[in-house]
Amino acid sequence: MKQYRWLVIGAGGMATNWLRRFLPAHGERVRIAGIVDVNPDVLATARHDLALAESQCFTSMAAAYDSVEADAVAVVVPPRFHRQAIEGACERGLPILSEKPVAESWEDVRAIVRATDAAGVPIAIMQNYRQTPRIQTLKRVLDTGRVGAVRYAVGRFAADYREPLAWGAPFRHEMRHALLVEGSIHHFDQLRHLTGQDCLTISGHEWNPGAPSFKGECLALYVMKMSGGAFAQYEGSGLAGGWQNTWHAEAYRLECEGGAVVLDRDHVVRVQEHQRGRGMRVEEVPTVAMPHEGHAAVIGQFMDWLDGGAAPQTTLADNLQSTAMLFGAIEASASGSVVDVQALVADARGDGGP
Numbered sequence: 001m002k003q004y005r006w007l008v009i010g011a012g013g014m015a016t017n018w019l020r021r022f023l024p025a026h027g028e029r030v031r032i033a034g035i036v037d038v039n040p041d042v043l044a045t046a047r048h049d050l051a052l053a054e055s056q057c058f059t060s061m062a063a064a065y066d067s068v069e070a071d072a073v074a075v076v077v078p079p080r081f082h083r084q085a086i087e088g089a090c091e092r093g094l095p096i097l098s099e100k101p102v103a104e105s106w107e108d109v110r111a112i113v114r115a116t117d118a119a120g121v122p123i124a125i126m127q128n129y130r131q132t133p134r135i136q137t138l139k140r141v142l143d144t145g146r147v148g149a150v151r152y153a154v155g156r157f158a159a160d161y162r163e164p165l166a167w168g169a170p171f172r173h174e175m176r177h178a179l180l181v182e183g184s185i186h187h188f189d190q191l192r193h194l195t196g197q198d199c200l201t202i203s204g205h206e207w208n209p210g211a212p213s214f215k216g217e218c219l220a221l222y223v224m225k226m227s228g229g230a231f232a233q234y235e236g237s238g239l240a241g242g243w244q245n246t247w248h249a250e251a252y253r254l255e256c257e258g259g260a261v262v263l264d265r266d267h268v269v270r271v272q273e274h275q276r277g278r279g280m281r282v283e284e285v286p287t288v289a290m291p292h293e294g295h296a297a298v299i300g301q302f303m304d305w306l307d308g309g310a311a312p313q314t315t316l317a318d319n320l321q322s323t324a325m326l327f328g329a330i331e332a333s334a335s336g337s338v339v340d341v342q343a344l345v346a347d348a349r350g351d352g353g354p
């Protein structure tokens, strides 16, 4: 078994979990070769906790790239710094596993696609919510064909972030498009995952009704036309004062030919099958078990890929479809129009588009 030496860009916030839980879940297969954080206090704490040498800890990405011998790079800094981290890895020919979203701006997304294409490095995006038992259970029911084709999917995220800093890091409360960029990218990706279809067009709105806890947009309602004939609807709220569907408790409902498959915050997947004159039959589906879940699962799949195995589901090439939904949603709201998501994908790839 090959041991992968990881250079981890970011040592605070979510990176704390990467460094202390998600990467160590793979035991001897993983070694932390170096860490980078611009905050010296965060760096010192991580260095102490992980028993790293001073020579493994850096406050600049460039210095780390110049001296750390690594087999893979994890990018776990806020989205606006992803491009710098990914371009640095490309210059050294290093495989990259980056936190979502690909980047904070479409310009950066385009630059990242071009840089990784030119360098020919493997790159995948962390979409950990696909790899959870509740979602895998839902997906397996759909894949059996028991309820037939998906007619439309409804996704709901609702979290009570009405207090300042309720959503953790300050940048989420200060950035533009906060809910879409930091939150909805997961749900757009999940709607693709569950329907098994890409998004053709998106329309709808993001807005801030004047909530003091956010400078940016924190509510979102969207409709999507998918590539296989299905449609999808998304409701996202960072100001939920009622029923909560927060992280790992998002609600999904797949309305299919022969019934519906639903999942809500109680984590139980239910198949609802109605027969005219006979009423409704509801079956609770046992939740699947997984050897690794969420981040740890994706990290394992990424290393399997580097070992010569199958690519993870969420390579950059795949995730560009979800990323184009995200930036299509921003454009749809700004212009009040229906946005061609596939034109955005083509634009990022450099093969046409706007």
Ligand SMILES: NC(=O)c1ccc[n+]([C@@H]2O[C@H](COP(=O)([O-])OP(=O)(O)OC[C@H]3O[C@@H](n4cnc5c(N)ncnc54)[C@H](O)[C@@H]3O)[C@@H](O)[C@H]2O)c1
Pocket: 009, 010, 011, 012, 013, 014, 015, 036, 037, 038, 039, 042, 059, 061, 075, 076, 077, 078, 079, 081, 099, 100, 101, 126, 128, 168, 169, 170, 171, 182
């Ligand atoms: N997949 C998930 O479930 C999930 C959950 C939370 C966050 N995230 C993602 O993780 C990434 C980081 O978010 P976070 O919540 O950890 O943010 P954070 O602000 O809590 O932490 C980011 C860390 O990066 C450091 N940093 C900032 N700029 C840097 C730079 N240029 N070079 C090196 N270090 C720098 C900061 O000092 C800080 O310690 C984002 O892409 C976010 O979307 C993903």
